Amino acid sequence: MASEIKVELIENAITQFCVEGDVVNYERYGNGHINDTFVVVFQKNSEQTRYILQRINNSIFKNPEQLMFNITQVTSFLKDEVKRLGGDSRREVITVINTKEGASFYQDTEENYWRMYLFIEDASCFEQVSRPEDFFQSAVAFGRFQKLLSDFDASSLYEVIPDFHNTPLRYKTFLQAVKEDKCNRAKEVQDEIMFFIKREEDMEYCKRCLEEGKLPLRVTHNDTKLNNVMIDNKTGNGLCVIDLDTVMPGLSIFDFGDSIRFGANTATEDEKDLTKVNLDLELFEEYVKGYLKGCEGSLTDAEIAMLPFGAKTMTLECGMRFLTDYIEGDVYFRIHKPEHNLDRCHTQMSLVLDMERKWNEMNEIVSKAKGGNL
């Protein structure tokens, strides 16, 4: 469940950063599953400015210093690129606010790690797609993000969560959790367990293509959910990719796939009525078109051909991660009710089944888009 943080710790953290003015108020913000996020309003003279304050989840990000090093490297590279292209680097790229000591994060006396970002105003993050155009725009933004980072030196990044999208390794972790069954929950979820065991081969395929050199390793975002990109309220364009914690070397088809898993689902990630969970092919097509546009020709033919596989693999992997966490006692993802991770696992399973039914159509959409026939 959402962890409580002592008010004194939050209020102390707020004062550590280089922001002028007085604090007007602060409150929890957003729907991320990992960090504790707050919006903080400061006032100087009669002007109010909002900031994002986050307590970094340091049971997941074991080395916050390396994490923040990655984020400052990536954001400063992106800001230079955006400026070079004539864009607004304060709205199109996350801005890290330093502490009064000049550091990119603050460590308090209770081993909490805090950071602050400028709040990107006049832009929205969505939990579900209501207008296909927004989904198209989010795809352009994630594709562009990938393209802009193509000249970034990947070797300068720490691998903050090793093997983050190593699906076969996650499968082993899942089997181990089932074997250990620490919370005695495995017996309730035998059908779910079998679902993933039956699809073991599918989970290995993309990794094998990388190892065989059929897919290139790139600098990727690795967590391309719709609520990790901001859409400009005025122009309707994809504005800024946020949640840069997992920027690491990875596969473009996984960035594509994770967006499909979340955004092309006709239901939310934790919908209990599974009849509502489907892969929306129209949204899938929008995302394919937007992603190819944003990547501007930088994807190889093999990457494009494997986009549907990226979507299926990310959905399988995420469903299996939710199930693993349920079996392990809900220790990773923030939950808001007792069987939340199991509900999330069920939506991912339903979505995989629907992708299996629509597999030919998904591939046809991709090959038509590649040929520019859409």
Ligand code: ADP
């Ligand atoms: P988590 O890793 O927990 O998902 P995020 O960095 O994605 O954390 O932040 C959670 C939510 O906070 C986002 O989905 C978004 O709604 C909001 N948010 C994060 N950073 C900003 C920002 N710089 N400006 C405006 N909103 C933001």
Ligand code: GN1
């Ligand atoms: C987490 O942080 P957030 O909520 O954007 C998770 C992703 C999962 C996603 C499932 C660091 O993303 O990998 O796909 O939940 N992030 C991390 O909703 O594990």
Ligand code: MG
């Ligand atoms: Mg997020």
